Amino acid sequence: MQWKDQEWGNQKGQVGLFTAFADGVAVYTTPVAPHSLTTFSDTVRLPLGVQSLEFKYRVGGGGGHTLTIKNFAWEWKPPPHGGCCQRSLTDSRVAAWEYPNGVPIALESKTIGCSRNTWMPHTTYNPATEKCDPVAW
Secondary structure, three states: OEEEEOOOOOOOOEEEEEEOOOOOOEEEEOOOOOOOOEEOOOOOOOOOOOOOEEEEEEOOOOOOOOEEEEOOOOOOOOOOOOOEEEOOOOOOEEOHHHOHHHOOOOOOOOOOOOOOOEEEOOEEEEOOOOEEEEOOO
């Protein structure tokens, strides 16, 4: 997008990505907009399980503040998942000992052995539950 705050005074304009629930938790907030029209883009990796989102903007407090946004666009890509190593077919808890230094992470491909446990290619590691969860689109 191209954007700018008003060309004088304090800069307060921002754009944010929030959960679309009553709590409206911020998932991502841009830095404040510059005074001159500038191109801005960013990549945001969403937390696992986030499904409903909405963009919001803040112009600023008081009078006279403006925020100009041109050519706003966004693109959603499914989270990368390369599978997960779980304890067995029926136990979806992650087999942490199969990961480097015993620390499980979400993988983009099968980069670990998972030789003593069960490799599940259509799952991803969920740090909140410490399980291999099915990938939901």
